[in-house]
Amino acid sequence: MGLGNYFKDIKAGLTSAFEGMSISLASLFVRPVTVQYPDVDVKSDEAMRENYNGPLRGMPDNYRGLLDVDLEICISCKLCEKACPIDCILIEDVKIDKKQIVGRNGKSTMKMKSPIQFDIDNSKCMFCGLCVDPCPTGAIVHTNEFEFNRSDRSQLISRFVKADDRAQLKVRGAEIAIEDAKAKAEKAAKKKAEAEAKAKEEEEASKDQSEAKGTKE
Amino acid sequence: MDILIQTIGDIINADLGSPLAAFIALLLVSLAILGFMSLTAGGLSFIERRVAGRMQSRIGPNRVGPQGILQFMADGLKCAQKEDLIPDGADRLLFKLAPVLCFIGVFGTFAVLPWGNGFFASELNVGLLYLMSVTSLVVIGMLMAGWSSNNKWSLLGGMRSAAQMVSYEIPVALSLLPVILLCGSLSFKELIGAQGAMPWDWNILNSPFTFISFFIFFLAALAEGNRTPFDIPEGESELVAGYCTEYSGLRFVFFFFAEWANLYVIGAVAAAVFLGGGHLPFGLESDIVSLLVFFAKSFFMVFIIIWLRWTLPRFRVDQMMTLCWKTLIPLSFVMLFGQAITLLIYHELTFLQSIVSLVLFAICVLVGVKFVSRVLVNIKEQKYKMMHTLTGS
Numbered sequence: 174m175g176l177g178n179y180f181k182d183i184k185a186g187l188t189s190a191f192e193g194m195s196i197s198l199a200s201l202f203v204r205p206v207t208v209q210y211p212d213v214d215v216k217s218d219e220a221m222r223e224n225y226n227g228p229l230r231g232m233p234d235n236y237r238g239l240l241d242v243d244l245e246i247c248i249s250c251k252l253c254e255k256a257c258p259i260d261c262i263l264i265e266d267v268k269i270d271k272k273q274i275v276g277r278n279g280k281s282t283m284k285m286k287s288p289i290q291f292d293i294d295n296s297k298c299m300f301c302g303l304c305v306d307p308c309p310t311g312a313i314v315h316t317n318e319f320e321f322n323r324s325d326r327s328q329l330i331s332r333f334v335k336a337d338d339r340a341q342l343k344v345r346g347a348e349i350a351i352e353d354a355k356a357k358a359e360k361a362a363k364k365k366a367e368a369e370a371k372a373k374e375e376e377e378a379s380k381d382q383s384e385a386k387g388t389k390e
Numbered sequence: 391m392d393i394l395i396q397t398i399g400d401i402i403n404a405d406l407g408s409p410l411a412a413f414i415a416l417l418l419v420s421l422a423i424l425g426f427m428s429l430t431a432g433g434l435s436f437i438e439r440r441v442a443g444r445m446q447s448r449i450g451p452n453r454v455g456p457q458g459i460l461q462f463m464a465d466g467l468k469c470a471q472k473e474d475l476i477p478d479g480a481d482r483l484l485f486k487l488a489p490v491l492c493f494i495g496v497f498g499t500f501a502v503l504p505w506g507n508g509f510f511a512s513e514l515n516v517g518l519l520y521l522m523s524v525t526s527l528v529v530i531g532m533l534m535a536g537w538s539s540n541n542k543w544s545l546l547g548g549m550r551s552a553a554q555m556v557s558y559e560i561p562v563a564l565s566l567l568p569v570i571l572l573c574g575s576l577s578f579k580e581l582i583g584a585q586g587a588m589p590w591d592w593n594i595l596n597s598p599f600t601f602i603s604f605f606i607f608f609l610a611a612l613a614e615g616n617r618t619p620f621d622i623p624e625g626e627s628e629l630v631a632g633y634c635t636e637y638s639g640l641r642f643v644f645f646f647f648a649e650w651a652n653l654y655v656i657g658a659v660a661a662a663v664f665l666g667g668g669h670l671p672f673g674l675e676s677d678i679v680s681l682l683v684f685f686a687k688s689f690f691m692v693f694i695i696i697w698l699r700w701t702l703p704r705f706r707v708d709q710m711m712t713l714c715w716k717t718l719i720p721l722s723f724v725m726l727f728g729q730a731i732t733l734l735i736y737h738e739l740t741f742l743q744s745i746v747s748l749v750l751f752a753i754c755v756l757v758g759v760k761f762v763s764r765v766l767v768n769i770k771e772q773k774y775k776m777m778h779t780l781t782g783s
Contacts, residue, residue, distance in 0.1 A: 199768030
């Protein structure tokens with residue numbers, strides 16, 4: 174604690190305060206980063222460029238917001254339901270008329286089934302993205318929607334299949350089931366008949382053979 | 391030309407010279423001061439929040455009124471609507487009295503505070519002494535608030551503020567002494583009158599001793615006004631809000647009102663005593679112009695205080711006491727002694743004063759240039775960082 178230290182301390186205090194003051198004054202002349210959020214649409218780059226002149230840009234493509242399902246290309250394989258670690262996805266499905274669909278990744282697949290119930294409970298969902306990865310057609314995806322406060326907890330469940338569609342699909346599904354059953358029965362009957370015919374043929378053939386043997390003898 | 395008391399007094403005295411008329415005149419003057427003080431305190435709260443915002447790369451309040459300028463009115467209204475709570479076990483009388491005392495302590499200073507070269511609410515020949523003594527009421531108010539709240543944090547905050555403000559009143563007074571020696575008066579009118587228009591005619595550049603005295607005064611006044619780096623009585627992270635933890639509604643507003651008004655008081659005293667009042671060179675000086683110049687100077691000081699607050703971290707209690715008792719007080723004694731000797735030397739060699747003043751002015755300019763260059767470098771750096779770290783490009 175000599176006199177030298179005393180003046181050294183004063184000097185250190187003054188110079189560091191000098192530099193600190195210059196930094197904080199400089200920040201007065203730099204644009205604030207703040208986005209005035211409800212005024213500026215933060216989802217897209219274009220809107221951000223228009224209404225905001227800071228350095229930030231719109232939300233990234235890999236943002237994991239609310240889940241969305243494209244029912245047109247969902248083949249109801251239930252891989253997402255199995256992948257979900259907290260079971261917040263519920264799928265029920267029926268058979269439909271077969272049709273060719275093109276997935277989000279460009280591959281075409283035959284769609285045999287369609288969900289009549291596809292519910293995601295957003296109050297449970299933790300937006301891990303594990304359901305998105307296994308989807309073979311890319312039907313389930315994260316959107317960049319992050320505003321989902323609702324007045325009621327039940328409104329947090331997104332139900333992707335509409336009631337009308339469900340009724341229609343159910344009716345058609347029942348018809349298909351009957352048709353299938355019929356077709357199956359027909360097939361079975363046909364098979365049976367075929368089998369019987371074959372058996373008969375074989376029997377006749379063996380008869381013929383034995384007859385031929387008999388004539389030989 | 392005590393403009394407020396005399397103009398208002400003249401108007402009424404022309405009609406009747408009774409004590410009632412004097413009372414009415416005083417009432418009008420104090421109402422005018424109250425209006426000025428409320429607007430200043432409110433405006434400063436807005437300015438402080440905007441500056442703080444920009445320094446932290448935010449925007450700050452910008453919703454109420456154009457650019458958020460009416461924010462302080464909204465805040466005041468909100469506080470006025472709040473319930474006036476007095477905690478259980480509090481000393482009710484002291485609890486109610488404390489904010490008023492704090493307020494009076496700051497309000498009283500406006501009686502002598504100059505508003506320009508010839509503008510005073512009242513001309514007091516011991517103006518500086520009165521100002522120093524009336525601000526002591528604030529200490530009592532804070533201690534009272536801390537004690538009467540029946541709350542640990544409040545008590546600690548009150549005790550700390552008492553210790554701090556009592557200690558820092560000494561360097562404030564001592565650092566003003568060299569200037570009083572120089573001007574030979576305690577009245578603000580003569581203190582301003584003794585200074586010239588150009589910077590080297592100001593008291594701050596009279597000698598190296600007044601120059602350092604100014605910084606001692608500034609630091610000590612910051613500490614007395616409870617501003618960061620010395621905001622220990624209300625250090626949020628340690629004491630919640632210090633002595634005003636238990637206050638709500640308008641009583642709370644009174645404390646902050648006093649604090650922001652005190653900010654202006656510090657700026658105005660610095661401008662009047664050290665920075666040459668409202669003088670303007672080249673014959674441009676007039677009453678109104680001196681008013682504007684004086685406001686510009688005091689608000690510049692206020693801006694520096696705000697700027698310091700958002701730059702420097704808070705002192706520890708023991709560091710703060712060390713700074714006061716081991717650095718500022720001895721240093722201000724040295725300055726007082728040095729200034730006394732300097733005055734003797736100046737008396738013999740009159741040309742020396744202008745040389746010293748000019749040299750000091752040149753040093754100030756050099757430091758200013760260096761500072762501006764550092765600021766420019768930092769602006770560039772911050773812009774670069776912002777474009778390259780936040781956008782990831």
